[in-house]
Amino acid sequence: MTEMPASDSARQPRSLFGMTLGGFIGRFGALFGLITLVVVLSATSPVFLTADNLSNIGRQGGVNALLSVGMLLAIITAGIDLSVGSILALSMSMLALLAIQWGVNPYLAMLACVAVGAGVGLTNGLLLTRLHLPHPFIATLGTMNVARGLALIITGASPISGFDRAGAPQVLWLGSGSIGPIPVVVLVVLVVYVIFHLLLSNTALGRHIYAIGGNAAAARLSGIDVDRTLVIVYSLCGLMAGLGALVLAGRTNSGYPTAGVGYELDAIAAVIIGGASFAGGVGTVWGTLIGVLLMAVLRNGLVLLQVPTEWQIVAIGLVIIGAVYVDVLRRRAQG
Amino acid sequence: MPESAGYDSQTDNQPLLKLEGISKSFPGVRALHNVHMEVRRGEVHALLGENGAGKSTLMKILSGAYERDTGQIFWEGRPIQIDTPKEAQDLGIAIIYQEFNLVPQLSIAENVWISREPFRNRTLQWIDWKEMHRRTQALLDELHLALDPRRPVAGLGVAQQQMVEIAKALSLDAKLLIMDEPTSALSGAEIRQLFSVIRRLKARGVAVVFISHQLDQVFEICDRGTVLRDGEYIATVNLADTTEDEIIRLMVGRTLDQQYPKMPARRGGEALRVEGLNRAGALHDINFSAYSGEILGIAGLVGAGRTELMRAVFGADPIDSGRITIFGQATDVKSPQAAIRAGMGLLPEDRKQEGLVLLLSVLHNISMASLDKLTSHLLLRLDDEREQAAGFVDRLRIATPGVSQKVQFLSGGNQQKVVLAKWLASQSKILIFDEPTRGIDVGAKIEVYSLMNSLVDNGVAVIMVSSEMPELLGMSDRILVMHEGSITAELSRHQATQERILAAAMGAEIDD
Numbered sequence: 001m002t003e004m005p006a007s008d009s010a011r012q013p014r015s016l017f018g019m020t021l022g023g024f025i026g027r028f029g030a031l032f033g034l035i036t037l038v039v040v041l042s043a044t045s046p047v048f049l050t051a052d053n054l055s056n057i058g059r060q061g062g063v064n065a066l067l068s069v070g071m072l073l074a075i076i077t078a079g080i081d082l083s084v085g086s087i088l089a090l091s092m093s094m095l096a097l098l099a100i101q102w103g104v105n106p107y108l109a110m111l112a113c114v115a116v117g118a119g120v121g122l123t124n125g126l127l128l129t130r131l132h133l134p135h136p137f138i139a140t141l142g143t144m145n146v147a148r149g150l151a152l153i154i155t156g157a158s159p160i161s162g163f164d165r166a167g168a169p170q171v172l173w174l175g176s177g178s179i180g181p182i183p184v185v186v187l188v189v190l191v192v193y194v195i196f197h198l199l200l201s202n203t204a205l206g207r208h209i210y211a212i213g214g215n216a217a218a219a220r221l222s223g224i225d226v227d228r229t230l231v232i233v234y235s236l237c238g239l240m241a242g243l244g245a246l247v248l249a250g251r252t253n254s255g256y257p258t259a260g261v262g263y264e265l266d267a268i269a270a271v272i273i274g275g276a277s278f279a280g281g282v283g284t285v286w287g288t289l290i291g292v293l294l295m296a297v298l299r300n301g302l303v304l305l306q307v308p309t310e311w312q313i314v315a316i317g318l319v320i321i322g323a324v325y326v327d328v329l330r331r332r333a334q335g
Numbered sequence: 336m337p338e339s340a341g342y343d344s345q346t347d348n349q350p351l352l353k354l355e356g357i358s359k360s361f362p363g364v365r366a367l368h369n370v371h372m373e374v375r376r377g378e379v380h381a382l383l384g385e386n387g388a389g390k391s392t393l394m395k396i397l398s399g400a401y402e403r404d405t406g407q408i409f410w411e412g413r414p415i416q417i418d419t420p421k422e423a424q425d426l427g428i429a430i431i432y433q434e435f436n437l438v439p440q441l442s443i444a445e446n447v448w449i450s451r452e453p454f455r456n457r458t459l460q461w462i463d464w465k466e467m468h469r470r471t472q473a474l475l476d477e478l479h480l481a482l483d484p485r486r487p488v489a490g491l492g493v494a495q496q497q498m499v500e501i502a503k504a505l506s507l508d509a510k511l512l513i514m515d516e517p518t519s520a521l522s523g524a525e526i527r528q529l530f531s532v533i534r535r536l537k538a539r540g541v542a543v544v545f546i547s548h549q550l551d552q553v554f555e556i557c558d559r560g561t562v563l564r565d566g567e568y569i570a571t572v573n574l575a576d577t578t579e580d581e582i583i584r585l586m587v588g589r590t591l592d593q594q595y596p597k598m599p600a601r602r603g604g605e606a607l608r609v610e611g612l613n614r615a616g617a618l619h620d621i622n623f624s625a626y627s628g629e630i631l632g633i634a635g636l637v638g639a640g641r642t643e644l645m646r647a648v649f650g651a652d653p654i655d656s657g658r659i660t661i662f663g664q665a666t667d668v669k670s671p672q673a674a675i676r677a678g679m680g681l682l683p684e685d686r687k688q689e690g691l692v693l694l695l696s697v698l699h700n701i702s703m704a705s706l707d708k709l710t711s712h713l714l715l716r717l718d719d720e721r722e723q724a725a726g727f728v729d730r731l732r733i734a735t736p737g738v739s740q741k742v743q744f745l746s747g748g749n750q751q752k753v754v755l756a757k758w759l760a761s762q763s764k765i766l767i768f769d770e771p772t773r774g775i776d777v778g779a780k781i782e783v784y785s786l787m788n789s790l791v792d793n794g795v796a797v798i799m800v801s802s803e804m805p806e807l808l809g810m811s812d813r814i815l816v817m818h819e820g821s822i823t824a825e826l827s828r829h830q831a832t833q834e835r836i837l838a839a840a841m842g843a844e845i846d847d
Contacts, residue, residue, distance in 0.1 A: 202714045204706035211703055214692035221651060221689050222703040222757065223675035281694050 029326055030273045030287065034294045037301060045304040053300065055183045059175070059251060061296030062185035063088070063244045063260075065289070067267040068274075069196050070121075070240030072288045073233045075271050076200075078213045078280025079136035081234060083124060084241040084267060085260035086147035091117045091245035093151040096160035096255025099168040106168035113249070114242035120147055121238015125231030136234070144264070151257035161254035175250020185247050192243070197285040209233060213280030265320075270295050273323040295319070349412055351376045351542050352397075352428075352511055357406035359392055366392040370406070370568045372561045374511060379533060379543045381553045381560035381574070385586055385776035389566040390546055394513055398430045399423040429504035430513040433520075435496050439489035444471040446488055447503045474502040478532050494525035501532060505541075512536065513544040518552055519774075522637075530556050548776060550579045564588055587778040595809025596781060598788045602812070603627035605663070606765050606796035607679075609648060612657030617643045619821045621657070625765065625796045630787060632811030633800040634836045640820040641800045642684055645767050649681045650674040661765070675704055680758030682751065684769040684800070690754040693743035697735050698724045700742050700753050704761040727756035731786065748779025755786060765796045772806065784810055804833050818842045 041048040067084045074081045095113035098104040104112075120143055127139040163171040177184040200206035208229045211219040220226050244263075249255050274291030276283025298319060302312040352374040359367040367389045374380045382390050395401040397408075399420040408415055410426055417423050423430075437446050444467050445452075453470070455463040471484035480498050488496060497517060504512050518526045533543055533556055545557055553560065554574055562569040562585040569585050605624050612621040618640055625631045635641045646652045648659060650668040659668050661677040668674045671681070683689035691700055701724040702709060709720050724738045731752040735745055742753055751771065758766055768787070772780040787810065791797055801807045807814055814831045816824040816839035824839035 198714065202717065204710050204715065207699060207703065207706055207715070210695060210699070211692050214694050215688070217689050218692050219703070221649075221671050221681055221683060223672045223761075224703070225670075225672060281692065 030275065030290045030294055030323075033273075034290055034297065037294065037297050041297065041301045041304065045301070047304055048301070051181055053304070055178070055181065055186070057293075057296050057300045058183045058186040058189075060299070061292055062175075062183070062189055063248050063251075064263065064266050064270060064295065065189045065292045066192060066240045066244040066247065067263055068270040068288050068292050069193060069285060070237035071264070071267040072196070072271045072274075072276060072283050072285065073200075073209060074136065074237050075268070075276045075278065076209050076213045076280060076283045077230060077233055078216075078278070079128075079230070079233070080140065080268065080278075081121075081124065081136065081237045082140040082264050083120065083144040083147055084237060084244075085263035085265075086144045086151065087117050087120045087238050087241035088245045088248065088260035088263060089257050090120065090147040090151040090154075091242040092249045092255040092259050093155045093160070093257050094255075095171065095245060095249050096163070097154055099163055099171055100160050100166040100255075103166065106163070106170045109168065110171060110246055113245050114239060117242020117245060118235050118239040121235040121241070122231065124238065125234035128234065129227035129230055140234075148257070155255070155257045157257060159254050159256035161252075161256075163249070163253055171246070172250045172253060175247045175252070177250075185251075188243075188247070192240075193285050193289055200285060205229065205232065210281055213282070215281075266295060269316075269320045269323055273319070273326070291323075350374060350409070351411060353409040353412075354393075355407045355409070357393070357396065357408075358404050359396060359401060360404055365566055367396075367403075367563075367566045370563065370566075371571070372568075373571070374542045374544060376510070376542055377537050377540045378559065379537060379545055379557045381557040382544055382546045382563070383553065383560050383582060383586055384563035384569075385778060388563040388586070390563060391515070392566075393563070394430065394515065394544075394546070397423065397428060397513065424507060427508055427510035428513070429507055429509035429511070431497065431500045431504065431515065431517065433516050435500055437488045437496055437499060440487060442485050442487055443475075443482060443491075443499050443502075444468050444484035446499055447471050447474065447484075447506050451506075470506070471502070474505050477505070478502060478535070492525075493520045494522075494528065497521075497529065498532070501536075505536075509541065511542045511544065513546070515546045516548070517545070518547060518549060526552065548774075550582060553582075554579065562586055583777055586776075594777075594781065595806070596784055596788065597810055598792065600629050600791055600812045602629045603794055606661070607648070607798075608658075608660040610658040610660070612644075612647060612659070613655045614643065614647055614652065615655055617820050618647060618654075619819075621822055623815055623822060623825070625798050627764070627794045627796045628791050629812045630791055630797045630799055630810055632807040632814040633798065633817065634804075634807050634814055634840060635817035636840050637802065639817040639840065641817050642769055643820070644817070645681065645769055645798070645800055648674070649679055649767060651681070675761060675763070678762070678764040679767065680704070680761065680763030680765070681767045682754045682758070682769060682771060684773065686747075686750055686754055691742050691750055694741055696739045696741055697728065697733065697745070697753055698738040701727055701738075701756045701760055704757050708761070723760055724756070727759060731756055731759075732782070746776075746779070748775045748782065751775060751779075751783060752786070755783075763795070765798070766790060767798045767800070769800045770802060771799060772801075772803070804836065807831075807836070808833065816840050 047053050067088070070084065071081055091113045094116050095109050098109035098112055099106050124136070124140050124143055127133050128136050133139040163169060174184055174188060179187065200209065208219065208224045211222065211224055212226055212229055216226055248259060270291035271283065271288050272278070273294055274283070274287035274289070276287065298315065299312070302315055307315065350373045354370060354372040357367055357370040370389065370393060382393070384390050392401065396403050397417065399417045399422050402418060408417060415426065417426070438449070448467050453463045453466045455461045468484045475482050475484065478498055478501060482495065488499060491499065517529060521529060536543060545553065547553055557574050559571060559573055561571050562582065564586060572582070604627055606627045607625040610622050612618055621644060633641050643652065647654050648668065650670045650673050659666050666673065666677045668677065687693060698721060702720045706715065709715050721738060727733070728735060728738060733749050733752045733756070735749060742750060745753065771783055775783065787797055799811060808831055812828050814826045814836065815822050816826070816836055818840055819842065823842060824835070826835060
């Protein structure tokens with residue numbers, strides 16, 4: 001054929017290893033940031049590379065890792081889930097209530113914890129697709145408040161502590177246990193990430209998620225059940241928050257209704273740092289993992305370097321701004 | 336034919352703009368190579384070529400958006416540099432893109448004078464509204480436009496917005512006006528009006544570069560034309576001395592014996608039957624059948640309900656009543672999934688908005704409707720998926736560096752082939768093409784028609800909605816004509832004439 005995509009390719013001006021500059025930063029910027037951070041911290045802090053500290057990072061980053069991978073799905077569909085932090089609090093409160101105050105079988109309580117998460121997620125999905133609320137921002141902003149309020153109500157607004165004393169030490173394993181030198185939560189995160197990677201890359205559902213984020217109208221006319229897919233996505237998002245609740249409860253040996261405030265924002269930041277775009281259709285599990293690690297290492301490093309808490313907050317804020325700027329650069333590169 | 340004879344042979348008139356040996360490369364692509372062009376004062380000059388021929392790159396060099404690699408630009412005989420859009424503007428070069436650069440909330444006058452507002456007091460930046468409206472009114476009068484300068488642009492139609500762009504160009508004292516596909520969104524009457532404005536500009540000595548795929552319009556309004564192909568300069572022609580066929584030959588580099596390569600059809604069984612279909616306000620008592628091995632054309636004016644009918648049949652829009660029978664089976668087509676399961680596929684009118692996910696790859700777009708078939712034990716068979724896509728790229732001759740290329744980087748014709756491949760992969764037996772060749776250049780059009788031929792030859796039922804009369808007459812075995820949501824005529828290939836179709840499209844009853 002005589003037609004060549006010449007004028008189209010012409011839209012990519014500056015190139016670096018066959019990628020545009022923006023595309024390059026979008027794909028590898030976070031990884032370089034992480035590597036730089038690790039190198040700098042290894043050089044400046046004698047504690048950073050110790051096994052104790054690394055497993056600390058794993059334990060502390062684990063919850064965000066679980067929330068982020070759920071958030072990734074929502075963001076790929078061009079959506080967002082603001083309720084995951086509150087879902088985490090509600091699930092965790094339910095777990096503590098059942099296992100500690102009511103003496104329910106710990107395994108049943110753990111199942112309920114995850115089920116509550118998935119249930120609120122399902123509700124998000126149904127609000128979005130059945131009530132046709134205009135944007136997931138609205139639906140999940142609503143459930144964010146509802147779930148937080150419910151958590152406060154069922155706990156009487158105070159923490160419920162002591163799974164071990166209540167005869168439910170099994171609950172602690174996920175958050176506090178180790179297999180050899182490796183925290184259980186790290187292994188759980190790895191398994192979850194592999195499953196989500198397979199889901200996104202190797203299943204029809206994964207393809208549907210990308211297609212909906214890229215162009216929902218075209219996805220629908222290609223026979224993709226957009227509503228059903230979105231319900232699954234938000235349910236998985238909630239499920240991950242429930243799993244995160246299990247981990248946090250295990251780490252803190254308690255359930256408290258004020259848990260997870262602002263966690264949704266950490267998760268959003270990790271996903272965007274990891275190369276996903278608010279415009280939808282883009283994002284990978286491994287990119288998100290890099291985003292999660294970057295944030296966890298940064299937090300840990302700021303503590304090790306004895307940066308005052310208030311300045312830690314400023315630093316995290318700057319990283320989020322930087323991350324969104326990376327998103328801007330990438331979109332500009334795509335024209 | 337004047338292959339290159341027209342170029343710089345006439346010296347009666349010093350050219351306003353002259354390009355010599357312009358080349359421009361991007362990483363991996365040679366967009367322009369040694370291109371010549373000469374535009375005279377008061378001339379309407381066509382820039383001709385298929386998609387990807389280099390027209391937009393050349394235009395961007397003229398507008399200062401790109402820098403040329405080599406070559407010279409002469410303006411009124413003097414060699415010049417155009418490094419920024421501002422420099423182009425200062426010279427008197429104005430460009431009207433397909434997407435207008437207007438702020439909808441602002442008035443016509445504000446848009447025309449944006450960032451150049453006349454001030455009553457410069458220090459206070461106090462705008463002289465009276466003067467601004469007076470000047471705008473003068474420009475509008477000159478264009479014979481009955482519009483109030485105070486009116487917000489938001490309420491204007493496409494044609495009027497285009498006129499505001501032209502007024503803005505005149506306010507900049509433009510000597511050269513470049514118009515990219517200016518007629519693509521206009522109705523017949525609006526095109527007439529645009530052409531009369533262009534003739535008035537011409538009389539004022541303004542030169543116009545006219546970029547269009549519509550050759551009949553090029554012949555009507557343009558004096559000369561420059562043809563590009565694959566980034567190379569091919570010829571400059573006097574349009575009065577040439578023919579449409581000759582231009583097409585220059586554009587595609589070979590002779591196209593037949594624009595509509597229709598093959599005789601062998602009509603098979605009934606594939607789709609629609610009975611008593613209604614959708615309030617859009618479709619009234621629609622009855623028709625489509626048969627395997629046949630191309631059924633759907634004609635009608637814009638707004639006659641053709642796209643609405645196709646969307647309803649495909650389950651994309653709900654219907655109020657009606658029966659749809661697919662291959663003899665009554666089918667409740669309540670969603671596109673149901674339609675696809677029953678064997679249908681839709682190539683939508685707006686393929687970028689509805690047919691493709693532009694930021695996904697050729698591979699993922701092709702497999703989008705056939706993922707179920709590619710799944711075993713919950714996981715996709717990625718090798719099979721890739722093999723399937725590569726097969727279609729080969730068979731449909733989709734010009735792409737590979738199946739991983741993002742669809743947004745393909746030309747219109749190749750994008751359309753990707754949409755088609757998606758439905759072939761899902762083994763659709765009834766294919767609805769809504770405006771199959773809109774925005775596709777001549778060479779690729781013929782390929783699409785040939786693909787339709789081979790589809791019907793393989794027993795697929797093809798339904799083709801089209802606004803292009805020659806295409807309908809050239810490719811359809813049977814034509815349904817719609818008017819205000821109803822079918823007003825059914826014509827066989829032999830009965831169909833342009834006059835009959837038009838009469839039925841305007842609502843006249845046809846007897847035979």
